[in-house]
Amino acid sequence: GRSFRPEGTKITFPNGVVVGGENVTIMAGPCSVESKEQILLSAQQVAKAGAQFLRGGAFKPRSSPYSFQGMGLEGLKLLRDVSNETGLLVITEVMEISQIELMLPYIDCFQVGARNMQNFNLLRELGYVRKPVLLKRGIAATIEEVLLSAEYILSGGNYDLMLCERGIRTFETYTRNTMDISAIPVLKKLTHLPVFGDPSHGVGKRDLVPPMALASIAAGADGLLMEMHPNPDKAMSDGAQSLFPEQLEKLMEQMRMLAPVV
Ligand code: PEP
Numbered sequence: 001g002r003s004f005r006p007e008g009t010k011i012t013f014p015n016g017v018v019v020g021g022e023n024v025t026i027m028a029g030p031c032s033v034e035s036k037e038q039i040l041l042s043a044q045q046v047a048k049a050g051a052q053f054l055r056g057g058a059f060k061p062r063s064s065p066y067s068f069q070g071m072g073l074e075g076l077k078l079l080r081d082v083s084n085e086t087g088l089l090v091i092t093e094v095m096e097i098s099q100i101e102l103m104l105p106y107i108d109c110f111q112v113g114a115r116n117m118q119n120f121n122l123l124r125e126l127g128y129v130r131k132p133v134l135l136k137r138g139i140a141a142t143i144e145e146v147l148l149s150a151e152y153i154l155s156g157g158n159y160d161l162m163l164c165e166r167g168i169r170t171f172e173t174y175t176r177n178t179m180d181i182s183a184i185p186v187l188k189k190l191t192h193l194p195v196f197g198d199p200s201h202g203v204g205k206r207d208l209v210p211p212m213a214l215a216s217i218a219a220g221a222d223g224l225l226m227e228m229h230p231n232p233d234k235a236m237s238d239g240a241q242s243l244f245p246e247q248l249e250k251l252m253e254q255m256r257m258l259a260p261v262v
């Protein structure tokens, strides 16, 4: 609850970036790591736009087993290499307990995806790790369920936790999900944890990402997780919701008018 830390949790990363402080933190990059060239170019574009974290999945939770499943360990190594070159931090998704040890040397933050928000064994294990975790809201999870999942990680002793609204499934089909902007101020009120918005998965269409990113910041988000691809039309996953690099740059300027973005 908020009363545990009325001033809110602040998470300091190795390069001095603080999440949950005065500044809004931007995590951007492709849905998946696809190749050395693709992730290096992505990192350069993300750094140029002024974001702090490079995102990119090496282990991908795909709806179909026949879709691209990610580059695995090779993808983790590429993420670390290009982030060191560009001065970015790395956030990437962990899908199962056996991946935790493997990932630790290569990453700065674990991402728990919507599909694993109630993978309680994974959450419990992440409570014992001393590395920050960003926990996404499940596809049909209530706020109460998000909070109880967060409690699995916190109760293990890992307080470096961020929550993320990424859209929920409703009767509406025009957008991929329904981005519940109200979850942002609700979670800010109920917890001391930094709260992020993921407008990319929230709406699923790139032209709707900038307005929902700005809305998330106006609603009090501590940061945003967004998909950007050097060539979205060729992306191996989530191309339709990935921003073009120029769009990310323009959006960063607009966000700076609303809040300090590091
Ligand atoms: C992702 O960030 O690429 C992802 C799979 O997100 P989610 O878990 O929110 O669907």
Ligand code: MN
Binding pocket: 031, 201, 227, 237, 238
């Ligand atoms: Mn994605």
